[in-house]
Amino acid sequence: MRSIISQALLVTVLAGTVAAADKATTSTPIRIDRRGGIALDVRIDDGAPVRFILDTGSTRTVIADDLARALGSTIVATSLLTSSGGAERRPVVRLSSVSVAEAKADDVLALVVPAGQLEAFGDGVRGLLGQDFLSAFSYTIDYRRRRLTWYAAPDCGAPDAVALVASEGRYVMVLKDDRGRALRLVPDTGADATVLFHAVEPFEAAAGGAVLGGLAGERPAQRAIARRLRVGTTLLRDVPAVVVDRPEPDVDGLMPMHGFSSASFAAGGQCLSVRR
Numbered sequence: 001m002r003s004i005i006s007q008a009l010l011v012t013v014l015a016g017t018v019a020a021a022d023k024a025t026t027s028t029p030i031r032i033d034r035r036g037g038i039a040l041d042v043r044i045d046d047g048a049p050v051r052f053i054l055d056t057g058s059t060r061t062v063i064a065d066d067l068a069r070a071l072g073s074t075i076v077a078t079s080l081l082t083s084s085g086g087a088e089r090r091p092v093v094r095l096s097s098v099s100v101a102e103a104k105a106d107d108v109l110a111l112v113v114p115a116g117q118l119e120a121f122g123d124g125v126r127g128l129l130g131q132d133f134l135s136a137f138s139y140t141i142d143y144r145r146r147r148l149t150w151y152a153a154p155d156c157g158a159p160d161a162v163a164l165v166a167s168e169g170r171y172v173m174v175l176k177d178d179r180g181r182a183l184r185l186v187p188d189t190g191a192d193a194t195v196l197f198h199a200v201e202p203f204e205a206a207a208g209g210a211v212l213g214g215l216a217g218e219r220p221a222q223r224a225i226a227r228r229l230r231v232g233t234t235l236l237r238d239v240p241a242v243v244v245d246r247p248e249p250d251v252d253g254l255m256p257m258h259g260f261s262s263a264s265f266a267a268g269g270q271c272l273s274v275r276r
Helices: 002-007 065-071 115-121
Strands: 026-029 038-044 049-054 061-064 073-082 086-100 102-115 125-128 139-142 145-152 161-167 168-179 182-188 223-231 234-243 253-256 260-266 271-275
Touching: 002 065, 026 038, 038 125, 049 086, 061 086, 061 115, 065 086, 065 102, 065 115, 102 115, 115 125, 161 182, 168 223
Parallel strands: 049 125, 061 102, 182 253
Antiparallel strands: 026 145, 038 049, 038 086, 061 125, 073 086, 086 102, 139 145, 139 260, 161 168, 161 271, 168 182, 223 234, 260 271
């Protein structure tokens, strides 16, 4: 699954300073694939546009190794990349600038991965745009109109807003089911399905699965479902999920954003507002 690849790209290297000016809203077209992935044109070091995936579930911006070489990017560090296949150290390069339309950040530290590792995100994808870039800006993803609007900030005090909590470079929303039980999910534009990292109470086993939250030693469920789950003022019913064996002490899983008509993120990871 693409979401698992996305989450494998988490690193702990500190990013360079990212600053956003107070500007008027500006929008840019985006391409949305059949699994909800968002592709858009990104300029690296003020060069020609290249295709990146907007990935709110990735802590870091990621760049393909062949593109980093073509740009002559300077390696400034290495970072441990952990995935289901194990752990390996990967280079980190300094990008003089990263820009999408009028949104621009300077001195971004990007994790370098083999170009082939990005193939799961679509043909021609050269990198991922992660939270080290995205969190500097307010922006709205309009899935229906296929537009991305920068500097469009949601009202974090509105009833439909969901507060976000920082967790190791990502932002987590704490949702409640119909019985008030909490579920900590990353709002993830890179995920193609809801993913649980372990068995959690608001979800029950789907047909053919084992019981979630059962006794130690029971076979874990591969699929589960939440009957009712509230995101701000939006009530979701019968939300299916895939359960994977992945230790994440502060996060219960991922929620894809493409099931909503729009998603608005406030700068600094303050809040999120979604609409059906």
